[in-house]
Structures are given as C-alpha cells and as structure tokens.
Amino acid sequence: MNRKHFLDSILTLGTVPALRFAEGIAEEPTRVTTPKYLKSGDVIGITAPAGYINHNEIQPSILQMESWGFKTKIGLTIGKKDFTFGGTDLERANDFQQMLDDPSIDAIMCARGGYGMVRIIDRLNFNRFAQKPKWIIGFSDLTVLHSHLNRNYGIASIHSKMCNSFPDDWSKAEIIQVETINSIRQALSGETMKYMLDANQSNILGKAEGVLVGGNLKTLETLSGTKSDLNTAGKILFVEDTGEYLYSIDRMFWNMERSGKLAKLKALIVGGFKVKMDSEGEDFGRTVYDIVLEKVKKYDYPVCFDFPVGHQKNNFALKCGVKHRLEVKEDSVILREVSDVR
Amino acid sequence: MVKLPPYLDRGDTIGIVCPAGYMAFEKAERCIQILQSWGFKVKIGNTLGGNSTNYFSGTDEERLADFQGMLDDEEVKAILCARGGYGIGRIIDQIRFKKFRKHPKWIIGYSDVTVLHAHIYSNYRISSLHAPMAAAFNDGENEYVQSIKLALTGSLARYETRPHHFNKIGKAKGELIGGNLALLAHLSGTSSDFKTKNRILFIEDIGEYLYNIDRMLYQLKRNGKFNKLAGLIIGGFSDGKDTERPFGITTDEIIQDVISDFEFPVAFGFPVSHERENYALKIGVKYTLDIDSETVTLKEH
Numbered sequence: 325m326n327r328k329h330f331l332d333s334i335l336t337l338g339t340v341p342a343l344r345f346a347e348g349i350a351e352e353p354t355r356v357t358t359p360k361y362l363k364s365g366d367v368i369g370i371t372a373p374a375g376y377i378n379h380n381e382i383q384p385s386i387l388q389m390e391s392w393g394f395k396t397k398i399g400l401t402i403g404k405k406d407f408t409f410g411g412t413d414l415e416r417a418n419d420f421q422q423m424l425d426d427p428s429i430d431a432i433m434c435a436r437g438g439y440g441m442v443r444i445i446d447r448l449n450f451n452r453f454a455q456k457p458k459w460i461i462g463f464s465d466l467t468v469l470h471s472h473l474n475r476n477y478g479i480a481s482i483h484s485k486m487c488n489s490f491p492d493d494w495s496k497a498e499i500i501q502v503e504t505i506n507s508i509r510q511a512l513s514g515e516t517m518k519y520m521l522d523a524n525q526s527n528i529l530g531k532a533e534g535v536l537v538g539g540n541l542k543t544l545e546t547l548s549g550t551k552s553d554l555n556t557a558g559k560i561l562f563v564e565d566t567g568e569y570l571y572s573i574d575r576m577f578w579n580m581e582r583s584g585k586l587a588k589l590k591a592l593i594v595g596g597f598k599v600k601m602d603s604e605g606e607d608f609g610r611t612v613y614d615i616v617l618e619k620v621k622k623y624d625y626p627v628c629f630d631f632p633v634g635h636q637k638n639n640f641a642l643k644c645g646v647k648h649r650l651e652v653k654e655d656s657v658i659l660r661e662v663s664d665v666r
Numbered sequence: 667m668v669k670l671p672p673y674l675d676r677g678d679t680i681g682i683v684c685p686a687g688y689m690a691f692e693k694a695e696r697c698i699q700i701l702q703s704w705g706f707k708v709k710i711g712n713t714l715g716g717n718s719t720n721y722f723s724g725t726d727e728e729r730l731a732d733f734q735g736m737l738d739d740e741e742v743k744a745i746l747c748a749r750g751g752y753g754i755g756r757i758i759d760q761i762r763f764k765k766f767r768k769h770p771k772w773i774i775g776y777s778d779v780t781v782l783h784a785h786i787y788s789n790y791r792i793s794s795l796h797a798p799m800a801a802a803f804n805d806g807e808n809e810y811v812q813s814i815k816l817a818l819t820g821s822l823a824r825y826e827t828r829p830h831h832f833n834k835i836g837k838a839k840g841e842l843i844g845g846n847l848a849l850l851a852h853l854s855g856t857s858s859d860f861k862t863k864n865r866i867l868f869i870e871d872i873g874e875y876l877y878n879i880d881r882m883l884y885q886l887k888r889n890g891k892f893n894k895l896a897g898l899i900i901g902g903f904s905d906g907k908d909t910e911r912p913f914g915i916t917t918d919e920i921i922q923d924v925i926s927d928f929e930f931p932v933a934f935g936f937p938v939s940h941e942r943e944n945y946a947l948k949i950g951v952k953y954t955l956d957i958d959s960e961t962v963t964l965k966e967h
Contacts, residue, residue, distance in 0.1 A: 375911070407914025408877065438911075439877040442884045546881050549854035550888035571721065571752040575852060578755045583855035602721070606687075609720030 356535060356645055357479045359431070359457040361514030364393035366430040368512075369423040370487060371399035372410025374465040375438020377488060379403050382435055385487035388494065389433075392509045397429055409440045417444040424453045431512060435487040437464030442543075445472055445552060454479065459512055462486050464635065467539030470644040472552035474537050483539055483562075483633070484508045484641035500637050507641040517648075518660040519640060521632060526613040527652050530626030533662060534590035536648040538562035545576045548583050557588035560650055562642065564595030564634035570608035573597060574615045581619050591650045592620060592627045593659070596634025626652040631659070668841060668950030669792045671744075671770035673820035676705035678743040681736035682800070683711035684723035686778040687751020689800065691715025694748050697803035701746075704815050711736055714748050722753050730757040738765045743772070744818060748800040750777030755849075758785055758858060767792070772818060775799050777872075777940065780845030783949045785858035787843060796845055796868075796938070797946035810937070810944050817946040823966040825945050827936055829959060832918050836931030838897030838955045839967075842947055844868035844938075851882040854889055863894040866955050868947065870901030872940035876913035876920060879903065883924040892925055897955040898932045899964070902939025931955060933962045 362368070368389055370382060379402055386396050401419040404411035411419070423432045445468055454477050460469055461482040473479045485504055491497035497505075511517060537554055538544070541563040547553050554561075563580075565573065580586050597612045610618075613629060620627055628650070632638035647662040674680070680701055682694065691714060698708050711732040713723040723729060736745045758781055773782055773794040783794050797814045805811070817823060843860050844850065847869045853859050871879065886892065903917040915923070918934055925932065933955065937943035952967040 408909060408911045439881065442881060442888070446888065546851065546885045548856075548885070549859065550885060552888070553855060575752060575755055579852050579854075579856065582755075582759070582857065607720045609722070 356647060357457055357477065358646060359459045359480060362394060362430055362459070362512045365395065367395045367397050367428055369397045369399060369426070369429040369432045370402060370435050371419045371423050371432060372401040372404070372435045373416050373420050373444060374410065374434070374440035375408055375436050376405040376410040377402060377435045382487040384492050385433070385490035388490050388505065399423060402435060408438060410435070413443050413447070416440065417447040420444065421448055424448065424450065427456070429458065431459040431461060433487060434460070434462030434466050437462065437466055437486065439465050441465050441468040442546070445469070450477060461508065461512075463639070464540050465543060467543035468547065468552060470537070470539050471544065471547050471554045474645045475552060475555055478645065480643055480645035482508065482511050482641055483644050484511065485639050498637070504638060504640050511641040511643055516661045516663045517641070517643060518658070519632065521630070521657045523653065523655050523657060524629040526617065526629050527657065528620070528625075528627040529652050529654060530591070531649070531651045532560060532591035532626055533647065533649045534558055534560045535645060536560045536562065536642060537644055538593070539564070539644070541565040541573070541576045542568060545579045548579055554585065556585045558590055560591045560593060560648055561585070561589050562593035562595055562631065562633055564597065566596070566598040566635035567600055568597075569600045570602060570610060570612070570615065573599070573612060574608070574610070577615055577619050586619055586623065589623070589625050591625050591652075592616070593631045593633070593650065594627065594629045595631045596636045596639075598635060626650060628652045628657045631657070668787070669770055670951070671772045671793065674706065674743050674772070674818045677707065679707040679709050679741050680744045680746055681709045681711060681739065681742040682714055682746050682748050683732045683736055684713040684716075684748045685729050685733045685757065686723065686747070686753030687721060687749055688716075688718050688723045689714060689749045693804070694800040697746075697748070697800040700803050700807060700811070709736070709739070709742055721751070726757050729753060730760050733757070734761060737761065737763070737771075740769070745771060745773050746799065747773070747775030747779045750775060750779055750799065752778055754778050754781040755852070758782070763790060774814065776944065777846050778849065780849035781853065781858060783845055784843070784850065784853055784860045787950045788858060788860045791950065793948050793950040795946055796949055798944045802942070802944065805942060808942065810942060813946040817948060823946070823948075823964070825937070825964045827933070827962045829961060830934035832922050832932070832934045833957050833962065834930070834932040835957050835959060836897070837957070838866055838931050840865045840896035840952065841950050842866050842868065842953045843949060844899070845870070847871040847879065847882050848874060851885045854885060862891045864896050866897040866899060866953055867891070867895055868899035868901055868936065868938055870939045871903050873905045873907065874903070875907045875909060876915075876917065877909060879906070879917055880913070880920050880924070883921065887924055892928050892930075895928070895930050897930050898925065899936045899938070899955065900932065900934045901936050902941050902943065904940050931957045933957050936962065936964070
C-alpha cells in the first residue's frame with residue numbers, strides 16, 4: 325500500500341490511538357495546508373462559538389480591522405445570549421458553519437473564548453472548508469479548533485487575541501497592546517512571523533524545527549483521547565493557562581506525558597501561566613518551572629519559558645500548524661516561521 | 667472475569683498509607699481504632715503523619731516506597747489510602763504490580779485513588795474497593811463506614827436508594843467502573859484509561875465549576891465512553907461552583923443533557939460522594955442496577 329494513502333486512510337478512522345498515529349506521521353514530510361493570506365478588501369467574519377458578547381464589545385475590533393483595510397461580517401451569534409453561551413448550541417454551530425461555508429468570508433475571528441467550542445465541534449462539517457481553507461482566529465477555548473484542524477485536516481490557524489482584547493481607544497493603548505493586536509494583522513497578511521525574547525535561566529538550550537501546535541493546556545487535556553486530540557510527534561508544542569492551581573497544572577502536564585505528547589516533541593514552549601494561590605497549609609512546593617522540568621528532564625529537546633503567549637497582555641499571534649524554527653540560546657530565544665514550506 | 671483479592675478475616679492486617687495529600691496522624695486515629703475494633707490489625711505506613719511540610723504526604727520517592735512496601739508485604743491483606751488530594755498520578759507508572767498480580771490485595775479509597783482503581787482494573791483485571799477513607803471514620807460507624815467492613819469480609823452488597831425525578835428507568839447488569847469525574851477525564855488517552863462497554867459507570871466530584879463538569883462529560887462522550895454503556899450512576903457533585911456569568915443549568919441538568927441521546931438506565935443522587943453518603947463499591951465486580959419509579963437498587967453478584 326502506498327504510504328501516503330495509508331496515512332490518509334488512518335486519518336479518516338479517527339479512533340486510532342494517538343501514539344500509533346503519531347509514529348506513522350513522524351517520519352513523513354510535514355504536510356501543511358496554509359489558508360490564503362488576506363489582502364485589502366477581504367472579509368473577516370466575526371462569530372461567538374463559545375461565550376457571549378454584545379455588539380458594543382466588538383466595536384473597537386471592527387474599527388481596527390477596517391482600518392487595516394479589511395471588511396467585517398458580523399455573525400448572528402454576536403449579541404445572542406444563552407446564559408454563558410453566545411446562543412444555543414444550535415445557533416452557535418449554525419453561525420460558525422455559515423462562516424465556514426460562505427465563500428465571501430476569507431477569515432473567521434472568534435469574538436471571545438470562555439467555554440463552549442467542544443459542545444459544537446462535532447456538529448460542524450469541515451468538508452467545504454477543507455477544500456477551500458480560511459484562517460480561523462482565536463485562543464483559550466478555541467484551542468479545540470486549532471487542535472481539531474491540525475489533527476484532522478493539517479490546516480493552519482491563528483492563535484491570538486480576539487475581539488474582546490482590542491483596545492477601546494487605539495491612541496491611548498499601551499505599546500504592548502498595539503504590538504500584539506498588530507501581530508494578528510501581520511499573521512493574517514502573510515508576513516513571516518518572528519519573535520525574540522530574553523532568555524530565562526530555566527530554559528533548556530537548543531535548536532529545533534517543526535510544525536507549531538498547542539494552546540490552552542486545560543483544553544488540550546480535555547481533548548485527550550478524542551478525535552480532536554493533538555498529535556505532537558515531531559512538532560513544537562506551546563502551552564499556556566490561567567486560573568489553575570499548581571497541583572492541577574502538574575496533573576495536566578502528567579496527562580501530556582502519560583498520553584505520549586511530550587516524548588517525541590521537537591521543542592516545548594511554555595507561555596504564561598497565571599497560577600491560583602494554594603490554600604494555607606496546602607503549599608504545593610513546586611513552581612511551574614519545576615513542574616515542567618521534572619517531566620522533560622529525560623528528553624533532550626529545547627524548552628523555553630515565559631514565551632509571550634497566554635491570558636495576558638503580551639499574547640502574540642502564532643500560526644498553528646505552520647513550520648517554525650526555535651532557537652533557545654544563552655542570551656535570547658528566537659521563534660521564527662519557516663516560510664519555505666508554503 | 668475480574669480477579670477478587672482474598673476477603674479478610676479477623677486478625678488480618680490492613681496497611682494505611684497516604685499516597686497523595688498529607689494527613690496528620692490524629693485525623694486517622696479514630697479510623698485505626700475502629701478497624702481494630704473490627705478485629706483487624708493495622709500497620710501504619712511512613713507517609714501517614716510524616717514530617718512533610720508541603721501539600722504532599724512525602725516526596726514522590728517516599729510515597730512510592732511506602733505504597734510499594736505495603737503492596738509487596740505478604741502480611742498486609744488490604745491497603746487503605748488514608749486520604750486523597752492529589753499525587754497518585756505522579757507515581758503510578760513507577761509502582762511495580764508484579765507481586766500484587768500474583769497475590770492481589772484490596773486497595774481502598776476514592777477521589778485521587780480513582781487513578782489506582784482505573785489503572786489496576788484496566789491493566790490487571792483485579793478488583794479494588796472504592797470506599798470512604800480515614801476521615802470518614804471521624805463521623806463514627808455509620809452505614810457507609812460499615813459498608814467497608816462488609817465489603818472486605820465478603821458480604822455481597824445490596825444498596826437501595828430513593829428515586830430521583832431525572833432517573834431513566836431500566837435494568838442493567840455489568841462490571842462496575844468509575845470514580846471521580848475529574849480523574850476519569852484526566853486519565854483519557856493514558857495507559858490507565860478504562861473501557862466502559864457493557865459496564866456500569868459511576869461518577870462523582872467535588873468543587874468543580876459547572877462549565878468544567880460539562881466539559882469533562884463532553885470529553886467522556888467524545889471518547890465514546892457512553893456509546894455501549896450498560897448503565898450510569900450519578901453520585902454526589904458537592905460544592906459545585908459557577909462563573910460570574912451563570913452557566914444557567916444545574917449539574918443534574920448538565921448530565922441529563924449530555925447523555926440525552928443514549929438509552930441506558932441512569933440513577934441520579936446515588937450515595938457515592940465526597941460527603942458522608944459514600945457506599946463501598948467493588949471496581950470490576952458484576953452488579954445489577956435496577957431503576958424503577960419507586961426505588962433504585964444496586965446489587966452485587
């Protein structure tokens with residue numbers, strides 16, 4: 325059997341255990357489908373597949389994206405509210421499906437995270453999207469989409485801030501806010517992304533090249549074993565989280581390790597982790613650095629900490645599913661997109 | 667068929683360890699007294715009331731050594747985990763079950779101990795006991811604490827509970843598997859993950875956000891855990907939390923919603939929980955779950 329066809333056929337099974345699947349794909353040249361980059365006049369659809377958001381809250385993002393030369397199309401879920409959700413499951417799924425299938429929409433920005441993507445992911449039909457992919461933008465709960473697209477379709481997507489993080493007044497915004505929001509435009513317009521940051525003394529030095537995948541750690545854990553489960557073999561994994569206890573972060577990294585996601589990485593990028601304080605007398609006694617390092621000490625790939633991705637101001641756009649090169653050096657860290665695979 | 671460890675007789679020894687969170691010795695004193703009053707000897711592991719100053723009852727190495735020691739000690743016929751918390755997942759892959767597989771013994775506990783139950787049942791097909799731990803004995807010898815003794819000495823359990831208006835009437839027979847929802851979800855995709863086909867699954871949890879309960883149930887659902895399930899038992903979900911923007915429905919409604927496509931019988935409000943109501947349940951053992959409009963019966967075979 326032709327190897328490529330064999331891989332295609334196991335891809336469609338969906339229930340193949342992650343490890344077996346991972347071993348198969350690790351030897352393959354990276355298959356990446358990059359959606360068409362946006363140009364002036366292209367349309368960005370805005371939808372709320374998870375938490376609810378109203379029209380006022382997305383106004384700053386609309387103005388900004390229009391100032392970049394894009395048009396916007398507001399989905400029916402904006403302003404919809406079903407308790408915590410941006411509409412019922414059916415409404416959110418329909419809105420998202422419509423954006424996926426509408427040929428006049430060139431990219432889809434999720435207005436905000438929260439919770440809810442996993443409730444509708446299996447209702448979505450990606451057939452048309454897979455034929456003609458478009459950029460899907462978001463993070464946090466939308467890690468479900470990044471992971472699902474990477475695992476099932478090998479289609480790239482953008483992990484970045486969403487509509488709810490655009491500053492109300494661009495002229496008064498902090499520089500970091502401006503830079504992070506601008507990074508969405510850069511990513512969408514096809515600029516080759518490059519990030520430089522200071523070294524962290526806990527970093528493990530080295531260089532690696534691989535497809536970048538990742539997102540919110542808790543969300544990745546809750547995808548474990550499902551058909552949206554991330555395959556990390558041969559890839560650069562980034563993770564971030566917020567509002568979790570240290571013990572819970574530890575448990576999530578154990579899930580990564582015990583489900584085989586750390587063993588065959590090319591590199592690990594640890595973003596922001598906003599930790600919930602331990603209760604008195606329940607001191608966990610380990611930092612996030614300790615938690616990560618004890619899991620990866622038996623491997624020999626580079627690891628960098630405090631990468632500017634997460635539930636924080638310095639959350640830069642990252643292209644999931646696109647090949648990157650990470651250099652963790654003594655004095656600095658550089659992550660750059662490898663553009664020759666396009 | 668699952669392998670049953672030998673039941674206990676008077677004079678047999680129960681080892682007590684803390685494989686996860688820290689517990690002061692005083693908090694387990696009542697438990698020790700009651701176990702002794704039942705005619706058992708008690709062997710105290712180093713991790714109960716040790717000199718740890720942080721969250722854990724000892725370092726990974728200390729907790730592993732204590733548990734491994736009890737597992738391999740021929741004199742010890744059952745191991746009671748004094749408390750849960752968090753920590754078994756950190757040492758589970760280092761525990762050697764070689765001797766235990768030849769000479770199984772009852773492992774007792776719940777919450778974080780769900781990791782042990784699922785791991786042992788999935789990998790070795792040996793039964794273990796999902797049951798109250800040391801702190802429960804401080805409330806005295808109620809029927810839930812008593813159920814540990816009955817289970818360990820070989821009585822076949824027959825638990826009856828009140829009906830619940832969300833129950834799905836029906837009858838199911840199958841091996842029992844389950845425990846703490848957060849841990850069951852967390853084990854997905856690992857070597858401790860469990861199968862649910864033709865089995866009766868029970869779940870309980872404490873202190874979780876409603877959206878997170880929903881998300882974990884979706885994980886189980888998307889992992890196919892409900893597809894061929896024989897029956898489902900919903901235990902306590904105490905101290906549930908909600909976000910600033912309310913989730914809008916209760917835990918029971920969340921569960922009802924997630925499993926609405928399935929036919930299997932479901933019992934809500936079963937006494938398995940982080941509260942006083944927590945009957946001993948034998949993992950891997952065949953039970954009949956009988957749910958009618960008047961009563962719910964869970965009967966061991």
